[in-house]
Amino acid sequence: MKIMICPLNGARPVSEFAYGGEVRHSPDADTCSDAEWSSYVFNRSGSPGNKYEWWCHIASGFWFIALRDTTRDVVIATYPAERARQPLPPHGGAP
């Protein structure tokens, strides 16, 4: 991957972007168990696959979501950050 398509700025070199980790949804802190909470804090889906990830275009400070194949290093699609509030489309990749 050398070029990333930013939803705001279009095609830019990947060196202009920072990786922000996988998009994850926290359990309800008031109702979940201690084990669920510590698992949310620390555990990650470490296996390769298609994953929704946070990325930031550093120069413009614009955060967005990319669906990326972490085996081939290919970005399949990018979405504006607002999409994180709705369910993202299933992708048949990582668990």
Place this chain on the structure above:
Amino acid sequence: MFTRHDSLKSGYDVVIIGGGGHGLAAAYYLARDHGIRNVAVIEKGYIGGGNTGRNTTIIRSNYLTPEGVKFYDESVRLWQDLGEDFDLNLFYSTRGHYTLAHTDSAMRTMRWRAEVNKHYGVKSEAVDAAFVKRGIPMIDMSCAGHAPILGALFHEPGAIARHDAVAWGYGRGADRRGVEIHQETEVTGIRLQGGRVVGVDTTRGSIATSRVLCAVAGFTPRVLDMVDLRTPIYVHPLQAMVSEPLKPWLDPIIVSGSLHVYVSQTARGELVMGASLDPYELHQTRSTLDFAESLSAHMLDMFPFLSEVNVNRQWAGLADMTPDFAPIMGLTPVEGFFLDAGWGTWGFKATPVCGKTMSQTVATGRNHALIEGFTMDRFARYQLTGEKGAASVGH
């Protein structure tokens, strides 16, 4: 050098997944120290072809946490007579190791590390700029004017070794004691019954076993999926490169956290160089120009006379990182499934002590005292080990 086995047996006392240094060392000590010889090492590629053959071969114990210092110091001690043990030249070469400090706060950390090290009997000293210049006469102490060297942590036992020979030595030692090494054999599943291990499926057939040791570095999450375990491990590539051979001019090992460089000169005269972890998750060992470019730029800050020297090779390995830069070792919630993982960028130097401690853990079913700070359940207890002395990570 090894016995080739045409087929797998129907069962083994212990199955070790991963024929790298860690897996082979565990097999060797299981056979040598614990008399457990009915052992299979299952390797999907060839032995030592993963991170064992991809690291920059630095051996040191100047870590920051008491757990880390004690553990790596035991490893440095074990390294000393391995060559004789194996009857194989490991080219173990004690060079002295400088961690350069370019800022006051880095100097403070060096003093801290020196004191922790000395407390546990490890030879480390915080040294001034004049000491550094005497030890590394070829260095530009101003680092091109923008990162002047104020001092360093000097760790006298710092060493390098020939990494392939470590895998071959442990492999041959295990092989001679009856351990079966099966290369080009991939594990496709782990069979459980009532929460305990009963067997392993491979591309060359199924095996019955009650004990499995997983030592597969960057492939750990994929094997953990087979037993339905989740850990904090995340995988980023770590790249390295090597220059053309030069006459010997660099005796010690040099590390600069601020400039993201570590470098040593091998017995063949090549400069082996590394920098920092790639910035995002990837399960691929590709090389990038970004890496070669920025590492070369920082090398030239320290050693401007290298500007005409060619880079010969560049490669990458898959680093299984943890949030506290300490490994994840020992028993797991799955009975009979033992883990030696989370070795990210710091696993080579620990090869002997991992083999020693994991073999005892597998043989007795209880965690070895030296790995108690590294168990998987530390995260649920929020008791992280915080090993900030690790290589190739920003801190």
